[in-house]
Amino acid sequence: MQVTVPDIGDFSDVPVIEILVSVGDEVTKEQPLVTLESDKATMDVPAPAAGKVTEILVNLNDKVSEGTPLLVLETDGAEEPGDGGEEEAPAEKPAAEKPAPEAPAEAPPPPAPAELPDADKQTQVLVIGSGVGGYTAAFRAADLGLKVTMVERHERLGGVCLNVGCIPSKALLHAARIVEETKESAGFGLRFGDPEIDLDALRGWKDEVVGKLTGGLDGLAKQRKVDVVRGTAKFTSDRTVDVDGTSIAFEHCIIAAGSSAIRLPDWPEDERVIDSTGALELADVPESLLVVGGGIIGLEMAGVYLALGSKVTVVELTDQLIPGCDPDLVKPLHAHLAERCEAILLSTKVASAEATEDGIAVAFEGPDAPERQTFAKVLMAVGRRANGHELGLDAAGVEVNERGEIPVDGHRRTNVPHIFAIGDIAGGPMLAHKAAHEGKVAAEVISGRDVVFEPRAIPSVAYTDPEVAWTGLTETEAVDSGADYEKSTFPWAASGRALGLARPEGMTKLLIHPESRHVLGAGVVGVNAGDLIAEATLAVEMGADAEDLGLTIHPHPTLSETLMMAAEKAEGTITDLYAPKRR
Numbered sequence: 355m356q357v358t359v360p361d362i363g364d365f366s367d368v369p370v371i372e373i374l375v376s377v378g379d380e381v382t383k384e385q386p387l388v389t390l391e392s393d394k395a396t397m398d399v400p401a402p403a404a405g406k407v408t409e410i411l412v413n414l415n416d417k418v419s420e421g422t423p424l425l426v427l428e429t430d431g432a433e434e435p436g437d438g439g440e441e442e443a444p445a446e447k448p449a450a451e452k453p454a455p456e457a458p459a460e461a462p463p464p465p466a467p468a469e470l471p472d473a474d475k476q477t478q479v480l481v482i483g484s485g486v487g488g489y490t491a492a493f494r495a496a497d498l499g500l501k502v503t504m505v506e507r508h509e510r511l512g513g514v515c516l517n518v519g520c521i522p523s524k525a526l527l528h529a530a531r532i533v534e535e536t537k538e539s540a541g542f543g544l545r546f547g548d549p550e551i552d553l554d555a556l557r558g559w560k561d562e563v564v565g566k567l568t569g570g571l572d573g574l575a576k577q578r579k580v581d582v583v584r585g586t587a588k589f590t591s592d593r594t595v596d597v598d599g600t601s602i603a604f605e606h607c608i609i610a611a612g613s614s615a616i617r618l619p620d621w622p623e624d625e626r627v628i629d630s631t632g633a634l635e636l637a638d639v640p641e642s643l644l645v646v647g648g649g650i651i652g653l654e655m656a657g658v659y660l661a662l663g664s665k666v667t668v669v670e671l672t673d674q675l676i677p678g679c680d681p682d683l684v685k686p687l688h689a690h691l692a693e694r695c696e697a698i699l700l701s702t703k704v705a706s707a708e709a710t711e712d713g714i715a716v717a718f719e720g721p722d723a724p725e726r727q728t729f730a731k732v733l734m735a736v737g738r739r740a741n742g743h744e745l746g747l748d749a750a751g752v753e754v755n756e757r758g759e760i761p762v763d764g765h766r767r768t769n770v771p772h773i774f775a776i777g778d779i780a781g782g783p784m785l786a787h788k789a790a791h792e793g794k795v796a797a798e799v800i801s802g803r804d805v806v807f808e809p810r811a812i813p814s815v816a817y818t819d820p821e822v823a824w825t826g827l828t829e830t831e832a833v834d835s836g837a838d839y840e841k842s843t844f845p846w847a848a849s850g851r852a853l854g855l856a857r858p859e860g861m862t863k864l865l866i867h868p869e870s871r872h873v874l875g876a877g878v879v880g881v882n883a884g885d886l887i888a889e890a891t892l893a894v895e896m897g898a899d900a901e902d903l904g905l906t907i908h909p910h911p912t913l914s915e916t917l918m919m920a921a922e923k924a925e926g927t928i929t930d931l932y933a934p935k936r937r
């Protein structure tokens with residue numbers, strides 16, 4: 355059979371940069387034969403069938419396009435695609451990116467049915483939801499040569515993160531940071547007047563940031579020929595969904611339908627009681643704001659409204675802000691917030707809430723609960739619930755737990771082998787970067803790759819002021835599980851950069867295995883902690899030991915040095931602090 359260049363998307367006249375086989379070579383099905391390079395990606399052309407190379411029809415640097423003959427393969431005929439063989443392109447598109455050599459196409463994809471049920475549309479991969487998890491899965495599957503349909507119930511693609519989560523909140527937090535910095539700078543002799551806040555312009559800028567990203571997704575979907583269907587998907591069987599009257603039959607499905615904000619029962623239905631989406635709308639700057647829930651989302655929003663001028667009170671049921679996070683990391687944040695908030699009420703419950711003419715009257719319960727108070731607005735930030743109960747999963751036989759989460763295995767496969775679930779709907783941590791990585795795994799498994807989702811560390815970040823970030827093993831988990839660990843902390847008061855930023859309250863902490871010296875986990879509190887935690891995540895993921903971090907030359911003066919110095923302190927080589935030599 356003649357092997358030709360398959361469908362390589364919009365590319366033509368791309369050079370052959372490597373010929374990976376010689377005449378006489380026996381090749382297996384899917385073995386890369388030739389590598390092509392466009393200005394965007396490197397692509398391998400895989401063998402469409404097992405056989406022996408009898409002739410090579412191209413030379414290095416030849417320019418080729420879809421259909422150009424590459425080589426002749428002698429096969430036993432059994433595995434040739436279609437009937438005619440000779441002129442047919444391989445059945446599958448090549449990967450748009452050169453596959454890693456250690457990720458061969460070993461695991462067979464779950465078998466496709468001989469024939470799909472009759473439906474208005476048929477697709478190889480159906481992705482439900484276009485959030486970070488969904489669009490990543492859809493795009494990766496398309497890049498791997500699969501026919502993909504993505505369903506989204508909202509007009510704008512991008513899900514929570516792009517539209518009403520990560521991106522708009524971080525844009526507003528940037529604005530908040532500028533306001534706060536103009537106040538802090540008075541401490542070193544730079545005094546500014548009060549900011550003039552043009553709420554419409556600020557909202558417009560935030561919406562523009564969101565619009566650029568979500569609009570970009572439409573373009574990316576088009577480039578990859580992903581069929582985007584607008585509407586709400588509901589399963590009608592384990593091979594079909596209904597999308598507002600249109601039936602779609604699928605070989606594989608990736609459920610990426612996300613999560614929704616939890617609303618506490620017995621609260622008044624009142625426009626002054628908002629969730630994070632309402633808070634991000636920036637309808638006004640309420641004179642007073644009660645934030646119910648001292649977790650990451652509540653505290654980020656508290657930071658925005660504090661900077662805009664609201665009087666903010668935070669009430670949290672447990673005895674610390676960001677429940678679950680190591681207390682030493684939360685302490686500097688608590689101290690900084692306590693200076694700016696009206697009150698931070700820990701171990702306190704909202705006993706009742708009533709809509710009145712003046713606002714929302716709230717009664718509290720707890721050892722230090724204050725008197726009933728009235729707030730202009732209340733932000734409910736008590737967590738998110740997975741959307742698993744909204745999809746008619748019974749019809750497909752897919753298990754879902756009482757929290758709305760869909761249990762999955764390491765491939766992100768549900769109990770129904772050709773249906774996968776990723777992102778918030780597959781359980782915590784409910785983070786965009788976790789959703790994206792799961793999306794890639796599910797798409798690659800469906801394409802036949804032998805991959806699995808088994809991260810050693812998933813970083814968490816609170817983009818508060820100061821930021822709090824952690825990765826890998828936390829000290830709380832280590833103590834609870836009785837794990838062996840050694841702790842090394844570097845106080846930012848000894849960092850020249852932190853002093854120069856007038857933010858010396860930060861701290862960097864490493865957890866290290868006492869014998870192997872591997873970095874098990876890390877925590878950072880301070881400005882830009884969210885950026886710093888990436889290096890520690892790499893260290894955990896790569897199995898680096900503390901010495902690796904300590905011997906890596908970090909640029910000076912930067913906050914990144916605090917990770918190096920925490921490692922040096924652990925290894926007894928630090929000179930920027932006086933710490934008795936231990937090793």
Ligand SMILES: Cc1cc2nc3c(=O)[nH]c(=O)nc-3n(C[C@H](O)[C@H](O)[C@H](O)COP(=O)(O)OP(=O)(O)OC[C@H]3O[C@@H](n4cnc5c(N)ncnc54)[C@H](O)[C@@H]3O)c2cc1C
Nearest residue numbers: 483485487507513514515519520587612777778784785786
């Ligand atoms: C205020 C806020 C700030 C956040 N900040 C961060 C942050 O800084 N960093 C971070 O990592 N995470 C952050 N998150 C969490 C992050 O947004 C989520 O983890 C992420 O969006 C999950 O992605 P997903 O693809 O699983 O689901 P989602 O983003 O929820 O997307 C699911 C999509 O599926 C669609 N859908 C649902 N059901 C159907 C159906 N039946 N038919 C068709 N479409 C359907 C929905 O409309 C939605 O577009 C934040 C969340 C909030 C609320």
